[in-house]
Amino acid sequence: MSIKTGQELRRPLMAVAACRHYPPAQIIRDLMRLHKASNETPNVLTAETIRKGRHDEDVFQASSASDLFKQLDI
Structure with missing residues (x-):
């Protein structure tokens, strides 16, 4: 999967990931899981x-x- 974002989203994500020593892809997967869970009926x-x-x-x-x-x- 490829995700296109502008620098206004990418820079803060990369900064948070680096600060927490957490892969940016894992942050995105976590957000996707949260989104899925909140939309399940x-x-x-x-x-x-x-x-x-x-x-x-x-x-x-x-x-x-x-x-x-x-x-x-x-």
């Missing part, structure tokens, strides 16, 4: 479960794992 089932939980739908109260499994018929 849950799958349909997870999104629906989150929505229901926020609206107190299909919420189970249990005193223990065994109690919860019993309520869920597991």
Whole structure:
């Protein structure tokens, strides 16, 4: 992968990398991972479960794992 940047981005990146003894490519990979993680969306089932939980739908109260499994018929 090639990334084209202007000097206004490259110089500060190189300075930070040199100061921290950290490869510039690793900084870019870390930023890419952060970007990916912040933009991931849950799958349909997870999104629906989150929505229901926020609206107190299909919420189970249990005193223990065994109690919860019993309520869920597991």
